Amino acid sequence: MRGFILAAGEGTRLRPLTEKIPKPLIPVFHKPLLTFALDHFLSLGVREIGINTRYLWKKFYTEFAVTSEEPSSNGENTFYAKGNYHEHPLHFFRESVPIGTGGALRNARSFLEQGPFLLHNGDIFSNIPLTDLIEHHRKSGSITTLLLRDEGGLKNVGYDEKKNQVTSIRDISPNAQENPLFFYPGIAVVEPALLDWINPTGPASLIDALLAAMQAGHTVAAFVSNIGFASDLGTPEAYLKIHRTVQEQDWKFPFSLHHDPSFPWPTAIHPTATIAPSAKLHGSVVIGPGACVGENAKLTNCILLPKASVAADQELSERILF
8 A cells, every 4th residue: 555645735824834834844842744644654564655745845855855856747747756754765746836635646646546545634643543444445345435533623524324435525415415524634545546536637626536436426435533633733723732732641653753862752842952041931832953042031832943032031922933
C-alpha cells in the first residue's frame, strides 16, 4: 500500500502565521505537523509516500531535502521531485496553480494507480490507529473507505452502518436515505478505480469524485472510530488548544515518533530557547528553538515559534508569536 498526503492548501484561517509557514509544517511541540502522518504511514509499512504541494512549496523542499525537480509528465503545469524523511523516500507533486484535492490525485495518478492507497490530509493532527480502517477496507470491496468520527468537526457524511455504505456527503444524497451524520477528518483508503471519476482537466474535488462514483453505483464504505483524537488545526484557537490538550491528557501514539533525540516529545521549552530567570510562565507555554523571553515577562498559554522574542516586562496571553 502506498500513501498520499494532501498538503497544498494555504491555511487562510491561520493567517498571519501561515504567511510564512505552510499549515502542514506548523510545529506541534517543535515537530512539523505533517511528520506525524509520515510516522504513522511508516509504522504501517507504507514505504512509498507522495505529497502534493503548491503554497510556500520551497519550505517543503527545504524541510525534506529536495535538491531538484523536473516537469511532471501529465502536462498540467506541475512538477515532480524526490525528498526524504529519516532515510525514507518522499515523492513530491508540485502544482503551479490550484487544482483541488481531486486534481492532486489526478496529477499523481502514475504513482497511485499501483493499488489501494492511504490518503491523509496534511493539516490533520491525529493519534487514531489506522490498522482497523485498512482491514475494514480490504474486506469491504468498496471503491473507498472513509474514516469517520462521532465528534471533532462538522458532521456532514451520512452513513448506513448496517449496509456499510456512505449515503450522503455535504448534504448530497445519491441514495436519498436518511442516516446518522459523522465527521470526516480527511483520512481514507482509496482504490485506484476512484481516479477514473475525477474530472480529467482543471480544478477537481475528491468529494465530487466520490459522489459521482456513488451515483454510478459504486459503494463508498466507512469505518467509524472514536479512539484517540483528530483535529484540523485550522484556527489560532485550535492550534493553541491542541498544545494544552497534549499536555493535560498525556497523549500517546500507536506508532513511534521521529524527533530530535536530544529531547523527548512533547517538550514544551526547546533546549536552545533563552528564558530570563525573572520571566513567569503560566498554563501551557511552548517556546521554540532560538526563541527568547525577556526579564519580568509574563506569558500565559502562549506559543513562541522559532526565533520569536518577547521583550522585557511584556504580558501576553493566548498568543502565537513568530
